[in-house]
Amino acid sequence: MTDQPAGTYAPSADMAANAHADKATYEKMYAASINDPETFWGEHGKRLDWIKPYTRVKNTSFAPGNVDIKWFDDGTLNVSANCIDRHLATRGDQTAIIWEPDSPDDEALHITYNMLHEKTSLMANVLKEMGVGKGDRVVLYLPMIPEAAYAMLACARIGAIHSIVFAGFSAEALGARVNACDAKVVITADGAQRGGRVTNLKDSVNQALLNDFDEVKCLLVKRTGQQIAWRDGLDYWLHEMEEKVSADCPAEEMSAEDPLFILYTSGSTGQPKGVVHSTGGYLVYAAMTQQYTFDYHDGDIFWCTADVGWVTGHSYIVYGPLANGATTIMFEGVPTYPDAGRFWAVCEKHKVNQFYTAPTAIRALMAQGNDYVTKYDLSDIKVLGTVGEPINPEAWNWYNDIVGKGNCPIVDTWWQTETGGHLLTPLPGATATKPGSATLPFFGIQPVILEPTSGEEIHDTAAEGVLCIKDSWPAQMRTVWGDHERFEKTYFSDYKNYYFTGDGCKRDEDGYYWITGRVDDVINVSGHRMGTAEVESALVAHAKVAEAAVVGYPHDIKGQGIYAYVTLMNGEEPSDELRKELEVWVRSEIGPIAKPDLLQWAPGLPKTRSGKIMRRILRKIAEDDFGALGDTSTLADPSVVDDLIENRMNKA
Ligand code: 6R9
Numbered sequence: 001m002t003d004q005p006a007g008t009y010a011p012s013a014d015m016a017a018n019a020h021a022d023k024a025t026y027e028k029m030y031a032a033s034i035n036d037p038e039t040f041w042g043e044h045g046k047r048l049d050w051i052k053p054y055t056r057v058k059n060t061s062f063a064p065g066n067v068d069i070k071w072f073d074d075g076t077l078n079v080s081a082n083c084i085d086r087h088l089a090t091r092g093d094q095t096a097i098i099w100e101p102d103s104p105d106d107e108a109l110h111i112t113y114n115m116l117h118e119k120t121s122l123m124a125n126v127l128k129e130m131g132v133g134k135g136d137r138v139v140l141y142l143p144m145i146p147e148a149a150y151a152m153l154a155c156a157r158i159g160a161i162h163s164i165v166f167a168g169f170s171a172e173a174l175g176a177r178v179n180a181c182d183a184k185v186v187i188t189a190d191g192a193q194r195g196g197r198v199t200n201l202k203d204s205v206n207q208a209l210l211n212d213f214d215e216v217k218c219l220l221v222k223r224t225g226q227q228i229a230w231r232d233g234l235d236y237w238l239h240e241m242e243e244k245v246s247a248d249c250p251a252e253e254m255s256a257e258d259p260l261f262i263l264y265t266s267g268s269t270g271q272p273k274g275v276v277h278s279t280g281g282y283l284v285y286a287a288m289t290q291q292y293t294f295d296y297h298d299g300d301i302f303w304c305t306a307d308v309g310w311v312t313g314h315s316y317i318v319y320g321p322l323a324n325g326a327t328t329i330m331f332e333g334v335p336t337y338p339d340a341g342r343f344w345a346v347c348e349k350h351k352v353n354q355f356y357t358a359p360t361a362i363r364a365l366m367a368q369g370n371d372y373v374t375k376y377d378l379s380d381i382k383v384l385g386t387v388g389e390p391i392n393p394e395a396w397n398w399y400n401d402i403v404g405k406g407n408c409p410i411v412d413t414w415w416q417t418e419t420g421g422h423l424l425t426p427l428p429g430a431t432a433t434k435p436g437s438a439t440l441p442f443f444g445i446q447p448v449i450l451e452p453t454s455g456e457e458i459h460d461t462a463a464e465g466v467l468c469i470k471d472s473w474p475a476q477m478r479t480v481w482g483d484h485e486r487f488e489k490t491y492f493s494d495y496k497n498y499y500f501t502g503d504g505c506k507r508d509e510d511g512y513y514w515i516t517g518r519v520d521d522v523i524n525v526s527g528h529r530m531g532t533a534e535v536e537s538a539l540v541a542h543a544k545v546a547e548a549a550v551v552g553y554p555h556d557i558k559g560q561g562i563y564a565y566v567t568l569m570n571g572e573e574p575s576d577e578l579r580k581e582l583e584v585w586v587r588s589e590i591g592p593i594a595k596p597d598l599l600q601w602a603p604g605l606p607k608t609r610s611g612k613i614m615r616r617i618l619r620k621i622a623e624d625d626f627g628a629l630g631d632t633s634t635l636a637d638p639s640v641v642d643d644l645i646e647n648r649m650n651k652a
Contacts, residue, residue: 003383009400011409013383019295019429026430026440033443040444041474045072045284048323051088052549060472062497064287067488069366070257070476071281074125078251078649079283083322084120086115095327098301099146102193102333102347106495108350111146112324121144123154124236125436130217130236132184134252137262139183140308141165141205143172143192144213144332144561147238147604148308149272149318156260156279163262163274166309167192167201168609170633174361175208177264178216180274181481184517185217187339191224195337202228256280262481263311267415275311275417276480281474282420283323289421289442290320290538293411294383297426300353301380303329305343305361310610311417315475316356320421321414333495335361344403347578348376355403356385356413359395360547360611366398367546367569373402383428389612390515392537396435412517414438416501418476418491424513436537437512446470448498449507452519454630455495466519467505468498518615519593523552525593532615535562535596538589542582544572549605549613550596553622553650561597565605565644566569574601598622598649606642617641624650 014021014294021029033040042057054075061068087094094115096583099109111119134137138160142148142218148164153200165177165525178186188205191198202220206229218235220228260279264272290296302321306312308330321328329350335357343365347355365372391399391412400410410433414424423445424438431439443448448470449463458465476499480487494500504516532550539548547567552595555561566582568574579599587595606614620629626645632638 004615008432008434009409010191010323011429012195013406015295015409016429019427020292021427021430023430025592026427029439029443031101033444037444037471041071044288044443045280047074047287047473048076048077048082048280048284050075054256058472062472062498062499064491064492065483065488067492069472069476069478071472072256072284073279074236075256075280076253076337076449077256077280077283078157078254079279079319080120080124080153081251082283083153083156083319084113084117084262087325089116089281092117093323094325096322097146097149098327098329098350100329100331100333100350102196102337104338104342104345106244107161109146113293116322119150120157121247121249122245123147123150124157125247126236126238126241127154127160127185128158129241130219130248130475132158135258136160137163137181137183139163139165139174139178139181139186141167141186141188141199142221142308143189143223144307144330145189146224146330147187149330152261152308152314152318153322157249157251159254159258161259161262161536163264164314165264166307167610168309168636169535171207172633174204175213177272178208178213180264181262183216185219187219187221189221189223190228191226193224193332194419198224198226199487200228202225206231254279257478259478261314263314263417265311273483275477276479276481277420278478281376281476283319285421285473285475286315286320286475287323289425290316290326291324293413293422293442294354294355294356294385296321296324296326298325299327300382301327301329301350302356302474303331303333303347303350303352304356304385305335306356306358306387307610311355311420315421333567335365336368339372339378340365340368344373344378345374347378347381351380353380354385355381356381356387358388358611359386359391360389360607360613362386362391362395362399363540363547366395366402370402376494378403378405381408383411384408387413387415387476388610390517390533391436392533392535392540393435394537394541400435409433412436412438414503416479419473420477423469423473424515434512435507439512439516441513444473447505447513449505449508450495451496453459461511462509464506464508464516465504466495467501467503467513467515468495469497469501472499484640523550523562525555525558527561534590535586535594535628538586538594539564539566539582541589542585544578545582546568549602549615549618551615551619551622553598553619555597558597562594563618563650564596564599565602565618566599567602567605600644600647600649602640603643604637606638606641606644608634609634609636611636618644621645621648622650624648624652
């Protein structure tokens, strides 16, 4: 580490010298991408193989009433051919996907690009055989098995649009999504195996399709071999169908602007929105960010621990890495099975070079102690990444010191389902990091901070407000499936001529961005605006605290009071003394204004299955209004809610 202000971590000279971009290169490329996006993206679009090369690059408008986003729109290509076929001549025998099964006693699979080509082509022909054609929708409800990747690429190959529903979602949620996109086929498995437990997926599918969808066919992968209820004439085993079709399936010529996939994501209100991503722009951007953000080099082993049911899995397990000819790991299991060392065991076993996970996983593993990490050889790791929520400095430091041994740059990547790829992120060889900051924009991204009420852009370097993006980038979502009006209303109407992210953000005097959380998570205490993440971060910095979630609740005098839910480290006992200690601690970390008014001991926090804390539920409980909790079916463990209600601090 070289000369640098306290609290920042500059890339080592070695990293800077060998990376795709050092600081000067980043600055030069960034300036070029903003000053002349046409030329910049015109050049970088060539990283893909085009059937008919584009002559137009950027054709985008954020204008009220006329939001229209098109990139490379007169070009044609196929995503599956870009992720597979074009690599066959040079790397057909290279591993494309390492599949690590749930149980460490079962063997990992090394799927070469040649095998990926065969399996994808077979599945593509099976889908055709089942009547799926260009533009049709196919829902995937699959565990983390190789067939999930084959299915995505098979859809892309024949121009069908996939919509993945996370396999942890309920039958009800699945049915709603099948209905919303009017899917022709659901691809699923008999069962899923995760954390040593087996669940029956086919039952959920049957339940989802029971009444209203007796036309929807189902393609089944055999994973667990368990008993399932068969629907005659509608259900097909993949392995039987594969026998009937050829392994040769030409890739369909698609327009750059044809939809590649739909992914439903929940907003702050109402029904989940079907986020639509494109073929050309999405793949250019997913591939480029995978290469630059993680400083991926040929031959590296890349592991993103997300599930393909989330956008992170789409862009950084499948599309980005495979477009780059990378070796990408797909993990069926969970971080704590058979024990809390599993991530690190897998890193050692497959000699992982870039490791990408979520802060919630880091905090959970941190609470289990360092021994689970230190007993493994992690010396192949070069870059560590995080995504999904702000990372508190405590977790950042643990990740840096214990996992990275101080040698691995941490890339804190801020982005959204809607953005397709990273928008704010350090580059390992270019950006000095600061714990908790997603640092600087990726190429082509113009973040702006607006004064929330007036919508005026704040031009001072140091600023705080809502985060918007001033101009389009190639992987921006194109529309909400079937509802372009909702697209405009959600993202372009509160602040005209900008893309509104829904996140609050601070920019420091160095121009670094610090996400403060969703705007609806910002609380206002006695006229002071405070990010709940700030208070959480302070709490988690205390040695006895494993995790904390903070929400606002109505307070007679202050407007909003601070309500903190605190999960203690293993072996720590709640006590009044400890409560006082934490209050004093937060006062001293941030100031008296941040002292929680109410602090509840929470053995567990309500989380979505992707690990996001459901603050909506915590707010309701804090408001003593738990009769109206809304839908809790998407929680990883709905039972934690009962305990929180029982022991709430704000009983009338
Ligand atoms: C990729 C993904 C998007 C929301 C986003 C923000 C939060 C994601 C973050 C982060 C702080 C980061 N978020 N990454 N907050 N630092 N590095 O997570 O997509 O599920 O759509 O969530 O997640 O609030 O607006 P998605």
